[in-house]
Each structure stands twice: as C-alpha cells, then as structure tokens.
Amino acid sequence: MIKSLRGMNDILSEDYERFTYFIKIATNVAQRYGFHFIETPLLEETALFKRSVGESSDIVGKEMYQFIDKGDNDVCLRPEGTAGVVRAFIQKKLDKAGGIHRYFYHGSMFRYERPQKGRLRQFHQFGVESFGVDSVYEDAAMIMMVSDILKELGIGYRLQLNSLGDNNCMPSYRTKLINFVKECKDDICKDCTRRLDTNPIRVLDCKNEKCQTLYKNAPKLLNCLCDSCEDDFTSLKKILQNNGIEYEIDTNLVRGLDYYSKTAFEFVSDNIGSQSAIAGGGRYDKLVEFLDGRPTPAVGFAMGIERLMELIVMPKRSREGYYIGAMDEEAIDIVMSLAHKKRKTDKVIIDYKAKNFKNHIKNADKVGVKYFCIIGSNEIQSGNITIKNLDDKTEQIIKHEEF
Numbered sequence: 001m002i003k004s005l006r007g008m009n010d011i012l013s014e015d016y017e018r019f020t021y022f023i024k025i026a027t028n029v030a031q032r033y034g035f036h037f038i039e040t041p042l043l044e045e046t047a048l049f050k051r052s053v054g055e056s057s058d059i060v061g062k063e064m065y066q067f068i069d070k071g072d073n074d075v076c077l078r079p080e081g082t083a084g085v086v087r088a089f090i091q092k093k094l095d096k097a098g099g100i101h102r103y104f105y106h107g108s109m110f111r112y113e114r115p116q117k118g119r120l121r122q123f124h125q126f127g128v129e130s131f132g133v134d135s136v137y138e139d140a141a142m143i144m145m146v147s148d149i150l151k152e153l154g155i156g157y158r159l160q161l162n163s164l165g166d167n168n169c170m171p172s173y174r175t176k177l178i179n180f181v182k183e184c185k186d187d188i189c190k191d192c193t194r195r196l197d198t199n200p201i202r203v204l205d206c207k208n209e210k211c212q213t214l215y216k217n218a219p220k221l222l223n224c225l226c227d228s229c230e231d232d233f234t235s236l237k238k239i240l241q242n243n244g245i246e247y248e249i250d251t252n253l254v255r256g257l258d259y260y261s262k263t264a265f266e267f268v269s270d271n272i273g274s275q276s277a278i279a280g281g282g283r284y285d286k287l288v289e290f291l292d293g294r295p296t297p298a299v300g301f302a303m304g305i306e307r308l309m310e311l312i313v314m315p316k317r318s319r320e321g322y323y324i325g326a327m328d329e330e331a332i333d334i335v336m337s338l339a340h341k342k343r344k345t346d347k348v349i350i351d352y353k354a355k356n357f358k359n360h361i362k363n364a365d366k367v368g369v370k371y372f373c374i375i376g377s378n379e380i381q382s383g384n385i386t387i388k389n390l391d392d393k394t395e396q397i398i399k400h401e402e403f
C-alpha cells in the first residue's frame, strides 16, 4: 500500500471541519482589519529564499525542498509565505506605486524538518503582510489581529515580545555579543560556533542548556537599542497595555528568519507540547529593498494551522439541510428530482436505494440534517410530502410542487 510521505498529512472529516472553520474565522478578522487575499505560487526560485530568509538560517541551510527542474532552474517549494508575497509586491511594481497594501494568504509550506508532534514537513500557514506603514501602530495592529483570531477560536496564549533593533543599533550590538561569546568559545556547541561566523544573534535562542547557561550574562539587545528603536518599543508596549493585551518580554526571541528588524513577536501555547509556537511575526523594513524593490516598510505574521487545530474550541454543530429517502424503487426518480430542485438553495442528502423508514431515519441522523422526508407509494399517489423537523420533532405536509 502506498502511504503519504513522512510529515505530510491528509486533512479530512473532523480535521477538515476544524481547518475550514479556522480559515473562515481568520479570513473574517483579516478582512475587518482591511486586508485582501493574495495567492502566490508554491514553487519559487531558490534564490528568493536564500536572499530573504537568509542562507545562515536553518530553514534555508537544512530544510528546503530544493531541486533542479526540467528547464535547469534551481527551484524550491516555499518554506514560508513572506518572501513570495514580497516578490509579488515588487513584481507588480506596487513598491513604485507607493501607498498602503495589505494582504492575507493561507496555504501549504514545506520544511524538511524531523517530524514530531506539531512539526510537519508539509504544514499550513495563515499569514498577513502589510506594506507601506512605518508606524508602530501597525505592529500593534498585527498583534491585535492574532489575538482577535485566537480569542474567537477560544485559544489561550502567551505573547512574547522583543525588539531586534535596526541598522543603527544592531551592528554595534552584534560586535558586543560576538566579543562576549568569543570569551567562552571553547565551551559552546558546534552550532553556536558556526553561528558566530554566519549569524551571531541566533546563538541567543540556542536550545543547548550549557550554551544557555553560558549566555545568561550576555549583553541584551534591549539595553543597546538606539533612540528610535527604543521609542517604538516603548510605544508598542503602551498600545498593547492600553488595549488589554498582555505580553512577556523575551530578550532571546530572535526568530528563525533573518529578515526582521525592530518588533519581533511569538504567540505560544502551553497546551500542545514542545512545538509551542502557534504564531510568529514582526517588522521587516529592509526586505523589499533587499529584493531589489523601492525601500518600503513592512510588517506581518503567520500562524501554524495544524498546531491551532489541536486547540480550537469548535462551536456546537447545528443540524442543517434535508434528507430525502425513497421507500420504493419507483420513488427514486422523484427523490432525485426533488433533491435537484432543492439543491439550488439548500444542502440535500439522498440515498439511491429504496429503504424502510427506520434505515432512512438512522442515515439522516448520522449525516446531521435538520429536515427529513421520505417518499413511498402513498406520497406518489397523494402528491404530498411530509417534512419532519428533526430538531423540534414537528411535521408539515406540503405538495410536491411547493417543496
């Protein structure tokens, strides 16, 4: 038997209901914030992710589904959504047009990670990207949007917040950090030794306990921010406080993608095990320029749908639609015509075989319809149909033409 690949799941039945329910809620919230849908290809040039997510990141360095296609192009399945949206934004010359552009998207992302609970190789994200707003109010709006979506889904969370500085303050901080880590370089793990050359900031979220102990007294970026970054971070915290959004400051939150500056945030859940990040995002003011567009401030986030599906509190399902069953062979044609008519406006489930009342009502109950009708020789002769409401158990008799 051929099975799905490791870390790649089918979504069906109850899971599919959760999935579509999530998309519905998240889409509604994003539209309320003035965001528009965007769809970008699953396959992009590998160079796009190398330049944006960064060659030193685990995502690009270890986890890409990368191959040479039949036309000799170096391509890969997208590991995340931001890079493709930025490419589309520049390709459509929206950077040159100026103004504010806000997009949301959802779809499959691919990362060749070691699969475990909550960590897949093909997973789904819901994300938003906002271009053209440099105000920190937009950063706050992103966080509020995630919070609104999670609240509507009945999901509790902890919000972790950090500022990654900008081109003014980050370089001198980086030098300070490198000097600090070099002091203990004989004791740090292999990954951190590599990071020291490629992307020193990433040492801060090393999962190795020994490294974490060594870095306890490392210089904190939050203490080294320039005035503009400091002001923005202070404003952001104030806006969140004013709007009742609680947060924790995590000075080690650096995110796994290289394009961030200033605001970085992650939403975590304590109820899904070790893969606890349910959403993450931040500001990336340099990325549009870095991908050859006109300098454009930008901020966004993405949520991991599979992780959220574990946590969603589904609303009580209400009965909907009709079940029409035939009692005799000769009634099947009528059932089919009635269903065809009714399906213009309602959901209708039918069975192509004649059955007795007991079997039909059992089927109707199983598929969760609200109205139940059966057609037998009596109904054919009288031209009437009895419609039973399975919620309140009332009955109504109408003519076939009125159905």
Ligand code: HAM
Pocket (backbone or CB within 6 Å): 079, 080, 081, 082, 111, 113, 118, 119, 120, 121, 123, 124, 125, 127, 128, 129, 256, 257, 277, 278, 279, 280, 281, 282, 299, 300, 301, 302, 303, 304, 305, 306, 307
């Ligand atoms: P990210 O933090 O890499 O950010 O991913 C966002 C979310 O996707 C995570 O918080 C997690 O819930 C989910 N996720 C990531 N990897 C996996 C996996 N292997 N299996 C299941 N779920 C996973 C980004 O992707 C950025 N593009 C977010 C962003 C948008 N920043 C600015 N705009």
